[in-house]
Amino acid sequence: MDVAAMDAILAKFPTIRGNLIGILHEMQSHFNYLPEEDLRYLSKKTQIPITQIYSIANFYNRFSLKPKGKNTVCVCLGTACHVKGAERVMDEIKAQLKVDVGESTDDMQFSLEEVRCIGACSLAPAVVVNEETYGQVAPKQIHGILQKFKK
Amino acid sequence: MGSTTAKEIVISVCAGTGGVAAGGFNVIEAFKAELDKNGLSANYQPRVHKVGCRGFCAKDVLVDVQVDGKTETYQFVTPEKVAPIVSEHIVGGKPVKKWLVKKDYHIFHDKQQKLVLANCGQIDPESIEEYIAAGGYRAASKALGMGPDEIIEIIKASGLRGRGGGGFPTGIKWESCRRASGVVKYVLCNADEGDPGAFMDRSIIEGNPHAVIEGMIIGAHAIGSVEGFVYIRAEYPLAVERLRRALEQAREKHFLGKKIFGTEMDFDIKIVLGAGAFVCGESTALMTSIEDKAGEPRPKYVHTTDRGLWGKPSNLNNVETWANVPMIIEKGAKWYAGIGSERSKGTKIFSLVGKINNTGLVEVPMGIPLRDVIFKIGGGIPKKKQFKAVQTGGPSGGCIPASLLDMPLDYEHLSEAGSMMGSGGMIVMDEDTCMVDVSKYFLQFCVDEGCGQCTPCREGVFQMVRLLNEITEGKGTEKHIGLLEELAATIKDTSLCALGTSAPNPVISTLRYFRDEYEAHIFDKHCPAGVCKALTHFYIDADKCTGCTLCARNCPAGAITGEKKEPHVIDQDKCIVCRICYENCKFGAVQKG
Amino acid sequence: MPTMINLTINGEKIAAPEGTSVLQAARQAGIFIPTLCDYEALEPEGTCRLCIVELSGSIRPCIRVSCIQEVKEGLVVETETERIIKNRRLILELLLGRSPYCRELLDLAGKCGVMTSRFLTGEDDDCIRCGRCVRVCRDKIGAYALCWVNRGYNRKVATDFERLSEYCIGCGSCAQVCPTGAIKMEDRGNQRRIYTWGQVVARFELEKCEKCGRYFAPRKYIDWMRRKAFKPKGIELIDLICPECLRKTERPAPAKVPFGNGAFPAW
Numbered sequence A: 001m002d003v004a005a006m007d008a009i010l011a012k013f014p015t016i017r018g019n020l021i022g023i024l025h026e027m028q029s030h031f032n033y034l035p036e037e038d039l040r041y042l043s044k045k046t047q048i049p050i051t052q053i054y055s056i057a058n059f060y061n062r063f064s065l066k067p068k069g070k071n072t073v074c075v076c077l078g079t080a081c082h083v084k085g086a087e088r089v090m091d092e093i094k095a096q097l098k099v100d101v102g103e104s105t106d107d108m109q110f111s112l113e114e115v116r117c118i119g120a121c122s123l124a125p126a127v128v129v130n131e132e133t134y135g136q137v138a139p140k141q142i143h144g145i146l147q148k149f150k151k
Numbered sequence B: 001m002g003s004t005t006a007k008e009i010v011i012s013v014c015a016g017t018g019g020v021a022a023g024g025f026n027v028i029e030a031f032k033a034e035l036d037k038n039g040l041s042a043n044y045q046p047r048v049h050k051v052g053c054r055g056f057c058a059k060d061v062l063v064d065v066q067v068d069g070k071t072e073t074y075q076f077v078t079p080e081k082v083a084p085i086v087s088e089h090i091v092g093g094k095p096v097k098k099w100l101v102k103k104d105y106h107i108f109h110d111k112q113q114k115l116v117l118a119n120c121g122q123i124d125p126e127s128i129e130e131y132i133a134a135g136g137y138r139a140a141s142k143a144l145g146m147g148p149d150e151i152i153e154i155i156k157a158s159g160l161r162g163r164g165g166g167g168f169p170t171g172i173k174w175e176s177c178r179r180a181s182g183v184v185k186y187v188l189c190n191a192d193e194g195d196p197g198a199f200m201d202r203s204i205i206e207g208n209p210h211a212v213i214e215g216m217i218i219g220a221h222a223i224g225s226v227e228g229f230v231y232i233r234a235e236y237p238l239a240v241e242r243l244r245r246a247l248e249q250a251r252e253k254h255f256l257g258k259k260i261f262g263t264e265m266d267f268d269i270k271i272v273l274g275a276g277a278f279v280c281g282e283s284t285a286l287m288t289s290i291e292d293k294a295g296e297p298r299p300k301y302v303h304t305t306d307r308g309l310w311g312k313p314s315n316l317n318n319v320e321t322w323a324n325v326p327m328i329i330e331k332g333a334k335w336y337a338g339i340g341s342e343r344s345k346g347t348k349i350f351s352l353v354g355k356i357n358n359t360g361l362v363e364v365p366m367g368i369p370l371r372d373v374i375f376k377i378g379g380g381i382p383k384k385k386q387f388k389a390v391q392t393g394g395p396s397g398g399c400i401p402a403s404l405l406d407m408p409l410d411y412e413h414l415s416e417a418g419s420m421m422g423s424g425g426m427i428v429m430d431e432d433t434c435m436v437d438v439s440k441y442f443l444q445f446c447v448d449e450g451c452g453q454c455t456p457c458r459e460g461v462f463q464m465v466r467l468l469n470e471i472t473e474g475k476g477t478e479k480h481i482g483l484l485e486e487l488a489a490t491i492k493d494t495s496l497c498a499l500g501t502s503a504p505n506p507v508i509s510t511l512r513y514f515r516d517e518y519e520a521h522i523f524d525k526h527c528p529a530g531v532c533k534a535l536t537h538f539y540i541d542a543d544k545c546t547g548c549t550l551c552a553r554n555c556p557a558g559a560i561t562g563e564k565k566e567p568h569v570i571d572q573d574k575c576i577v578c579r580i581c582y583e584n585c586k587f588g589a590v591q592k593g
Numbered sequence C: 001m002p003t004m005i006n007l008t009i010n011g012e013k014i015a016a017p018e019g020t021s022v023l024q025a026a027r028q029a030g031i032f033i034p035t036l037c038d039y040e041a042l043e044p045e046g047t048c049r050l051c052i053v054e055l056s057g058s059i060r061p062c063i064r065v066s067c068i069q070e071v072k073e074g075l076v077v078e079t080e081t082e083r084i085i086k087n088r089r090l091i092l093e094l095l096l097g098r099s100p101y102c103r104e105l106l107d108l109a110g111k112c113g114v115m116t117s118r119f120l121t122g123e124d125d126d127c128i129r130c131g132r133c134v135r136v137c138r139d140k141i142g143a144y145a146l147c148w149v150n151r152g153y154n155r156k157v158a159t160d161f162e163r164l165s166e167y168c169i170g171c172g173s174c175a176q177v178c179p180t181g182a183i184k185m186e187d188r189g190n191q192r193r194i195y196t197w198g199q200v201v202a203r204f205e206l207e208k209c210e211k212c213g214r215y216f217a218p219r220k221y222i223d224w225m226r227r228k229a230f231k232p233k234g235i236e237l238i239d240l241i242c243p244e245c246l247r248k249t250e251r252p253a254p255a256k257v258p259f260g261n262g263a264f265p266a267w
């Protein structure tokens, strides 16, 4: 558990009311997931019941209670991407990384996620790796894209 | 030293999410470097700026090169193309013809009427100065000198209706919130834009964030609120960043904060990030989410304009609704009411995606025939395929078949056709799209995204997906359609929130217009579009096959064999029905059966 | 006297105090409306959707849940129209799809004319996700031991991190309000266990009554009772006395606590 990091995050928020999700976002990006100990610390500090925090962490897709890989590969399965064959791209990524959606590779290099529409429909099918968006992705490009992020 | 005699050089590079993904920032850097290299920077102070999305993201990176007031637009610009553009066009005075936009770009824009998007693609969204220079914040300043009731009357008279889905008259909503008792009131902006296939709100915020802020200031004054919230999806990092910056700039100018515009009014806006839950776009869920809870909707027997966020009267409007407000104040209700159809006023932005040539964002006057949007602006269906349907309204909407193509696009006609305006996503489908599969897709979406509180939505939609799965797997029986209809009726009647009550719409509308497809799946065990794997097989028409080997080389399963220049065959046991051969064959030799 | 509101339910003219729900008004008039998530001492949430009724008269005709809808002058309520019955039966079938062996649900379904479900899922889970346990623990007890996790079809009741709860005080209110017995409390010797489908919520050691020697309640719960029930009256409860013995003593009865009857059956 990282008290210093947690206090730094909490210091960014003048009030707790209306900011819980913002705090969890900060924690998610700092720790790459929401560690139990830190959530309990958050609960103590903010007086928000841990069950409420746990419930929120479970409800929203952006939060993860399991550690995530160094790189997040996010395949858009929005309507436009679906119609333009995103499933094939997804299957290819699954095969190459040997993981399912929501899982991370054994070496913790990659986590695979799906999202329903990132609003880049004109680029369909789209894949986002970390912050970088790839448009009109064909299954055969996957290997190259993943290679770029492999250490 | 360049030999040009030009004095004014403005280069506008598209830097919305589409433009950035296509490398927009690299192009900006390349232009700056190249202008420096040619010595133009020193003498002419050229302006290289990023602008919001102009809608035609499929052609990104789009760049406007303006030399002495004369503008040429380039498409698919990459950093490599920058040097020739600078030397031939800017220095030499001769635009590089081969890289200029083609006719389709002009057709795409000609039938549109850009009001909300007028500034997108023209001004730098990160510069409040450019917005002000384009006339921005004049409306807010004017409105603050007017009485709240006067503003509400104008908005009512303009006929503006909510752009977030329901199409509720905005002026009436403001009025009830103004009349609600209580000192503390909130104005909220819904930028959750969860409908898959929709990105107008993202583009507005990325391209013209100040318009939304200005609208909210006007609304806050009319309603009597000192605090506003924008609830925006975390999936839109660029939009969040630009909005954050715009808010800071507005505070610096005293357009937000204490005593704004030099009046007695206080008003500020806070950003609240969503966290990936479609249901949080629903008004009560959005408010619960801001209240630090899981975004579960509440029954709306008391309106949120009376009891909303933290129990206080709250007025929620969509991004596009807010962005419409300043120009109504500026140009008047009469002008605005003159645009659009009888009961749907103004323009509407649609995101045109799917099986369409000109993918992008289009803004058209309400009431324009659907056909114009798809076949004129959209340029029709690629690869000469047949248009089958267009899906509007996202997961709550429905599919509109070819027979209704001449329908005017407005709230009334869309609901009559069994769909809805929704937020404006428009997904075009061709003969290769299976309507059962599409319905299944939307219902699965609702199963994944529903909150799970109430029984009909949680259990009922799940059961509908199960039935649809069985149909697409070839296990459908004559009972399936009846059960689907029975479930749809109950879910519609009894769900707690609008996510549930509208979840069955895709099935209801496809059953209405494409029942034969369901029946083909159930009785003939055949998927006419060749999408459902269990009900499709591909074979090669020996008469058409030229033996080019393309399909055999690309088949991931190694299921295609044949000699060069001889007809090929697909081994049905090995085929995984991935469609690659079908889509790639240049001779139409791969057939679906 | 509260203001009385006049409305019609199933053709019968009824007057009910302002602020009551249509469901309460109907019950007072002896009209049965099936419910699952409603519980008299809890804020209604209106999520099971069984108590739907058709409304008209002074409001636009619509279907709404009667547990939340307040009575309104001139309201016309129909509880048994063809449409309502059809919808209600389907909802029951849907619930039975996941809880096919749940006695209480089968009884209620039977009362509404549903014998079997066409939507069996292969699951056998007595929890019907009415949320009464979560609400009582959160809103009445204030222990915040239970919460909802996941969403959509996977929504379920759990403790934080789905492990033994530190926050549970062992009052058993959840078991008391559960309509199906999916969440249970069990005392064995000096041990109390609260458990659900596949998860033990908490375990406790019970304290002995100083008078009769019977094991009766966990320490945490006794502390809670003291804070809630006795403190407001300015009375200190020093000894550990079970409710039955307490009644026989001279002490004034504690303030009425509507929950925790599992531990204090005499109240």
Ligand SMILES: Cc1cc2nc3c(=O)[nH]c(=O)nc-3n(C[C@H](O)[C@H](O)[C@H](O)COP(=O)(O)O)c2cc1C
Residues within 6 Å of the ligand: B161, B162, B163, B164, B165, B166, B167, B168, B170, B190, B191, B192, B193, B194, B195, B278, B279, B280, B281, B282, B283, B284, B316, B317, B318, B319, B321, B322, B423, B497, B498, B499
């Ligand atoms: C499940 C669901 C999702 C919604 N998502 C959005 C959304 O993403 N953006 C939006 O503006 N409105 C959305 N709405 C509609 C809002 O509830 C609300 O009606 C709207 O924001 C009101 O603004 P308007 O009157 O300006 O349209 C959604 C509604 C439902 C039921």
Ligand code: SF4
Residues within 6 Å of the ligand: B279, B297, B449, B450, B451, B452, B453, B454, B455, B457, B458, B495, B496, B497, B498, B499, B500, B501
């Ligand atoms: S309809 Fe669906 S999303 Fe809405 S409250 Fe019910 S379960 Fe939740």
Ligand code: FES
Residues within 6 Å of the ligand: C034, C035, C036, C037, C038, C045, C046, C047, C048, C049, C050, C051, C052, C065, C066, C067, C068
């Ligand atoms: S009792 Fe009213 S919805 Fe459950």
